Amino acid sequence: MTLAENPINILIHELSKLPGVGEKTAMRLALHILRQPRDYGQRLARALEETVAKVRFCANCQNITTEKICDICASPKRDRTTICVVEDVADLKAIEKSQCYRGYYHCLHGSLSPVDGIGPEELKIGELVQRLTTQIETREIILATNPNVNGDATALYLSKTLKPFDKKITRLATGIPIGGHLEFIDQNTIARAMEGRRVY
Amino acid sequence: MTLAENPINILIHELSKLPGVGEKTAMRLALHILRQPRDYGQRLARALEETVAKVRFCANCQNITTEKICDICASPKRDRTTICVVEDVADLKAIEKSQCYRGYYHCLHGSLSPVDGIGPEELKIGELVQRLTTQIETREIILATNPNVNGDATALYLSKTLKPFDKKITRLATGIPIGGHLEFIDQNTIARAMEGRRVY
Numbered sequence: 001m002t003l004a005e006n007p008i009n010i011l012i013h014e015l016s017k018l019p020g021v022g023e024k025t026a027m028r029l030a031l032h033i034l035r036q037p038r039d040y041g042q043r044l045a046r047a048l049e050e051t052v053a054k055v056r057f058c059a060n061c062q063n064i065t066t067e068k069i070c071d072i073c074a075s076p077k078r079d080r081t082t083i084c085v086v087e088d089v090a091d092l093k094a095i096e097k098s099q100c101y102r103g104y105y106h107c108l109h110g111s112l113s114p115v116d117g118i119g120p121e122e123l124k125i126g127e128l129v130q131r132l133t134t135q136i137e138t139r140e141i142i143l144a145t146n147p148n149v150n151g152d153a154t155a156l157y158l159s160k161t162l163k164p165f166d167k168k169i170t171r172l173a174t175g176i177p178i179g180g181h182l183e184f185i186d187q188n189t190i191a192r193a194m195e196g197r198r199v200y
Numbered sequence: 201m202t203l204a205e206n207p208i209n210i211l212i213h214e215l216s217k218l219p220g221v222g223e224k225t226a227m228r229l230a231l232h233i234l235r236q237p238r239d240y241g242q243r244l245a246r247a248l249e250e251t252v253a254k255v256r257f258c259a260n261c262q263n264i265t266t267e268k269i270c271d272i273c274a275s276p277k278r279d280r281t282t283i284c285v286v287e288d289v290a291d292l293k294a295i296e297k298s299q300c301y302r303g304y305y306h307c308l309h310g311s312l313s314p315v316d317g318i319g320p321e322e323l324k325i326g327e328l329v330q331r332l333t334t335q336i337e338t339r340e341i342i343l344a345t346n347p348n349v350n351g352d353a354t355a356l357y358l359s360k361t362l363k364p365f366d367k368k369i370t371r372l373a374t375g376i377p378i379g380g381h382l383e384f385i386d387q388n389t390i391a392r393a394m395e396g397r398r399v400y
Contacts, residue, residue, distance in 0.1 A: 007250035008264055014244045019232050020225070027290055032219050033248065034255055034264065035309065041252030044214045045245040048233065050207035052241030055234055064208055064234065090227055109235065 008034070060131065062107040062124045064089050072096075072105060079103040081139040085128065085158060087111045087146060095144065103142075106131065111150035112157055120157060128158075132165045140168040147174045147192075208234070260331065262307040262324045264289050272296075272305060279303040281339040285328065285358060287311045287346060295344065303342075306331065311350035312357055320357060328358075332365045340368040347374045347392075 008030055015026035033041045057063070058070035061083075065071065072078060082103030086092045092105050108123040132138060143158055145151035159169050175193035176185055185193075208230055215226035233241045257263070258270035261283075265271065272278060282303030286292045292305050308323040332338060343358055345351035359369050375393035376385055 006255070006266060007247060007253075008255045011244075011247040011251045014240075014247045017240070018229050020228075024290065025220070027293075028220075029218050030251065031264070031289055034251065034257075038252050040214075040217070041248050044211075045248040045252075047207060047211040047214045048241050048245040048248070051211045051230065051234065052238050052245075053207075055206075055208045057234075064231070066206060089231055090224065093227075 057107075057109075061105045062109060062127060063092060063105060077102070080135070080137045082142060083128075083131070083135075083138055083140075084142040084144050086144050087151060087154070091144065091146070101142075103140075108145070108154065111145055111154040113150045120161075123154070125158070125161065129161065132162065132167070138165075138167055140170060143169065143171045147172070257307075257309075261305045262309060262327060263292060263305060277302070280335070280337045282342060283328075283331070283335075283338055283340075284342040284344050286344050287351060287354070291344065291346070301342075303340075308345070308354065311345055311354040313350045320361075323354070325358065325361065329361065332362065332367070338365075338367055340370060343369065343371045347372070 011030045011033075012023065012026045015021055015029055016023045018026075021029070033044070054066045055064055056066075058065045058073055059068050060073040061070060063070040063072060067074070079102045082101075083106050084092075084095065084101055084103055085106045085108060086095065087108050087110060089107055089109075092107055095101050095105075106124070106128045108125065108128075110118055110123050112118060112120065112123070132141075141158075141162060143155040145154045145158075155171055162169060173196060174189065175196055176182065176189065182190065211230045211233075212223065212226045215221055215229055216223045218226075221229070233244070254266045255264055256266075258265045258273055259268050260273040261270060263270040263272060267274070279302045282301075283306050284292075284295065284301055284303055285306045285308060286295065287308050287310060289307055289309075292307055295301050295305075306324070306328045308325065308328075310318055310323050312318060312320065312323070332341075341358075341362060343355040345354045345358075355371055362369060373396060374389065375396055376382065376389065382390065
């Protein structure tokens with residue numbers, strides 16, 4: 001058996017393609033898996049196979065789902081008049097966890113990042129535009145991209161692109177997080193909080 | 201389908217058991233896998249299955265292998281008189297890459313760490329003692345554990361445990377690494393290099 005044919009080298013090679021996993025980390029992970037009872041590796045393999053076989057992106061909002069349409073889009077209890085646009089499924093889950101929002105979502109699967117070669121075509125923006133032409137009950141679009149360079153650029157691009165639909169377009173507030181200490185907050189956040197101050 | 205039955209949640213749960221992978225990283229990895237062409241996840245799953253099915257630890261030195269005995273132990277070209285004791289398979293590979301050593305190895309699969317509950321029984325020390333009783337051609341044992349608290353403790357423990365065998369026991373030199381600048385080297389390393397200075 002040559003080195004390249006050895007299953008662990010193949011495993012290390014495949015693991016090292018994951019984001020944030022280099023060859024050394026891949027090796028550490030592979031060795032960790034080997035040291036576990038054999039059924040751990042089998043369970044992980046089965047979960048992977050099941051996931052790639054069954055999980056797909058919601059045809060409506062691009063959330064992950066095992067059906068054609070995700071639970072949120074299929075629910076009759078959601079507010080059909082708002083769409084909250086997020087960068088990632090993880091952001092969607094974070095908003096759901098806060099239980100502050102009962103409308104629909106749209107997951108872009110990334111943010112504009114010219115340096116990484118990510119333009120509008122790489123994101124699910126076309127799908128959002130398509131939705132707005134058919135889901136005429138939409139009244140408000142909340143841009144919940146992250147308050148950083150890429151997220152802000154994405155929000156700006158979206159606000160221009162979606163203007164023709166004549167919907168209310170809003171953006172999540174930026175400011176001091178709850179429990180934060182002014183002393184430890186970066187100056188940009190403080191400047192934004194000052195800019196966005198409200199009458200008490 | 202409930203949340204717990206969803207394959208991606210099972211995948212996230214299994215991935216989060218890997219070292220250094222929390223629930224958020226597991227989610228990021230799972231989403232990355234989903235965004236790849238489907239065959240990536242399938243290849244990763246197959247590599248995992250193959251690895252846990254075929255790869256095991258060498259009966260002699262505890263290196264990883266697909267046979268009963270690893271390539272190094274099976275090779276007739278290796279020097280049978282020395283055993284280099286390493287903490288991990290990754291350390292073994294690093295030494296092999298340097299091409300400075302042609303003897304045997306013994307992989308402990310860890311280092312003594314009382315705070316983590318890792319004592320001598322958790323390491324492959326019993327297997328090393330067993331080897332020494334049968335492999336009487338051994339003349340030198342090189343302790344190549346890492347030069348940190350746990351590695352030093354492991355080397356000290358081994359030197360005492362292996363004393364009855366009356367072999368030459370050595371330890372890798374510690375000092376300034378090649379290409380290092382004294383200015384940027386920590387004081388412990390400088391102290392050790394000074395202590396271990398050699399006649400020029």
